[in-house]
Amino acid sequence: MGEVKVEALKATSLEIYQGELLVILGPSGSGKSTLLNLIGGIDTPTSGQMLFGKALLSNGREKDLTRYRRQEVGFVFQFYNLIADLTAAENVALAAELVAEPLAVDDVLRDVNLWERRDHFPSQLSGGEQQRVAIARAMVKSPRLLLCDEPTGALDFETGKMVLRLLRDIQKNQASTVIIVTHNTAIADIADRVLRMRSGSVAEIIINENPLPPERIEW
């Protein structure tokens, strides 16, 4: 079987600003997840350059990328990806152990309103709770970049909104940059900027002068 080269992401030039909430919107296969993975340093571009501040990320050096992920990036996935053998608190502590000055695990768990469930294993938590543990795990390192791949994709409406509110708060309180990838157009309303993608390219960038609070959006 021959291999077919598929271009997931075409030539794109993009700047992301510190402290903004950016929503990347697009149907499946539009390249939005690939873009997020590149930003998060878990994938490397075949060509082109990526800079974080002044540091070059696209040189492909595994060590640099690991350090970048460790210190600057928090990731939240659609299916949470928690460690089944660790309790909620331990999952958060796992990330905290990586950085020199993490936030206090208990404080973070209180922030996501899970302090009472701290000793539960992932299998004993609901989807929304699991996602909040995942967010706490990302937050505890106080990263400058919080990347969320369809964070509400597996959640019901109310829980989804709660998670979005949490993300908005983090962006506001910790002055982190939050990037949310989603195919759900309603979520775009909470963003400072919205990036629309189609077939591997950026179709348009919309600046949202008056983002809505997450409580007020509907889908």
Added chain:
Amino acid sequence: MTILTRRLFRTIQAGRGQFLALVLIVTLGVIIYIGMSSSYNNLNHSQQQFYHDYAFADYTFQVVKAPESIVARVEALPGVLNASGRIQKDVPIIKEGRERITGRLTGYPLPMENELNRLHLLSGRQLERQASGKVAVLLDPQYARANHLAPGQDMEIIAEGKKISLTVIGTATSPEFIYPMKDAGSLFPEPERFGILMLSQLQAQQILGLPGQINQLLVDLAPGVDEEKIKEQVEKILAPYGNISSYPRKDQSSHLVLQAELDGIKLFALTLPLIFFLVAAGIQFIILTRLIRSQRLPIGVMKALGYDNCRIMWHYTSYGLAVGLVAAILGTGLGIALTAVLNNLYAQFFNLPSMTNEINFRVVLYSFLITSLVGIASGFFASRSVIRINPAEAMRTQPPSSGRRTPLESWPWLWQQFSSSWKMSLRSIFRNRGRFAVSVLGIISSVVLLVFSCFSLDATDYLMNQNFEQINRYDYMIRFTEPIKYSEILDWTRWDEVQRMEPMMELPVKLHAGGESKDEVLLGMIPSNRLKRVYDKLGQERQIPEEGILLGKRVADKLGLQLGDEVVVETTLGIGPSRSSCLIVMGINEPMTGSGSYVSFSTVNSLLGEQELASAVLLKLDAAQMPSVENRLQEMSRVASVNSPARERETFEQLMGTTTTTIAIMILFAGLLGLAIIYNSSVMTFNERQRELASLRVLGYSRGEVSGLLRKETWAQALLGIALGLPAGKTAGAAYMVSASTELYSFPVIIYPRTYFIVAGLALFFVWIGQQLAIRKVERLDMVEALKNQD
């Protein structure tokens, strides 16, 4: 090819590392099984054939001297099929014009057709019936090789005080010389210093001044007769001629060694492969169980399509069958190679004329059957879980596997000490207890095999050290052609070089007690002995009693004697009439080798009614002067042989070379077993936690840290396996030693502390390699891929 077969190939292809690791373990088992079983069959067959074709005697009787006519009288006894009379005597060989070594002069009545213990010519020409002219002699091949003697060359011996020249005409062997050893007390053959000299009976009688006489009687018994009864009848006939000793075939020194080797191979051929097969079955079961669990969805789909349970079960069982068949094919090839290597080794050790080198097809067939059975059985038991999979349920998304608390968490103070990654590993271990246990058992087996491979070296080393450093502290042991008066050589002590000299008298006797009797050789030494000491199996020095006897434990057990009992000692030495005296058992001695019966020098002489008769003396010299003394000793006509422990030790160390090869092979096999187990367990953990490991990488854990996490589980298995395997290895060694003890040897279980460290080091090394191979997967772990799909 059906689609399912094609899918099987793809499953194997996708997890080829694990498949190969499994194949490796089973292959090792097959190699050992085929190698050892074939060697056993070959050696056993060669032995039986040779014994039969060359009429190995059932019983051997030693007399001082008797007329040849006695043979016919023995032959006439009912139950005796055949008897041969011959001359056999140890004589000094003058090696390279000076050094004295021992030759066992053995006469053969010619023509040989109806005689027992016939000769098989290996090279050169046959003995001929001639009374005069140059004396032609055949040598055992080891002696000829070690002393570079070829047909046509001459050699000198001393007999009846005269130098006699012999012409070598070739090499030969006989059932009694398959493994030529000087005596039962020898620890190993010394072909440089001991040889078998085979010549015509007439010439042997002439050389030894015994015309018409024999001193050895070989007897072949009818099957099923009462050996003891016939032995007594023969001994009665021989009594007037000084019956020195009699022993059945099973006590013959060459047979004893060969039989011990055969028993050893047989034991290993049965037990070692079993370990490999059982470990493989356990791992295969776990791999398939895991595979089936991870393939719930495709299994659900297959069921939804209409495949029945049997079809799907067979699909997974055939994975096991594939392992078995591939391993049987590889193992057969390599097993045949191992058989050739072992055969070569045995051909060097044992003088067997036609060492069979056959591939035993039955063994090969069994290998295929066994490995297929192992594969099918483990596959079947693992795939039973297929039945419980409900198609509708299987096609739904699975909840995350449930984390569970471990018993360790009942102690929070302890649990808090662990880092998150250790907590992960520990919980995973407790969740997968079965798999963990199988891996630990596998490592235990590997470590037991390693201990087993190494400890024979320790036992031998201990034995040699005891022999050369504790027991034999003399520089030379000088044996005389006939016992001499010690006073006659007392002037040797005035030689400048001689620091100390002690006399020794070896006396063959019959011991009688409670209606039983047993042949034994008593060693008479002065109770203030310093040059040759007596140590028991446990390494305790024993004192030679001034009066009475320090009795060997085996004889004591046979005669039912205890401390303080009386034993009747009947001398059977070829000089003077036989005398009987009574001795009190002053001690019971269990030596590592030999019989272990001792009396004082004065007691042995009073048993003989003599004074100061010595068969040998021990000398301690000034180290610098040794060569000059040896030269002087070699010149003396009454000296039969001059033995030096230093030289013996050299010979022994050369002999150990071949053993090291076998041990190296064993270590390699045991190590590969450990490696394959750890590889498999690492890969299984990796496959299962791929997604978690990828999440960790995303969180910012480096490759090293993630690999470390995988390693924690395997280290836990390895360390536990090693900790339990070391004592288990010792126990297995002890059990083996008990079963391997013979009349000649009884080894203690000696394992030096050093060996435990070496074994642990070896095990850790192989474990580490297994991990490295598996850890490569972490290097290649694609985070995006691993996190993309929810199972």
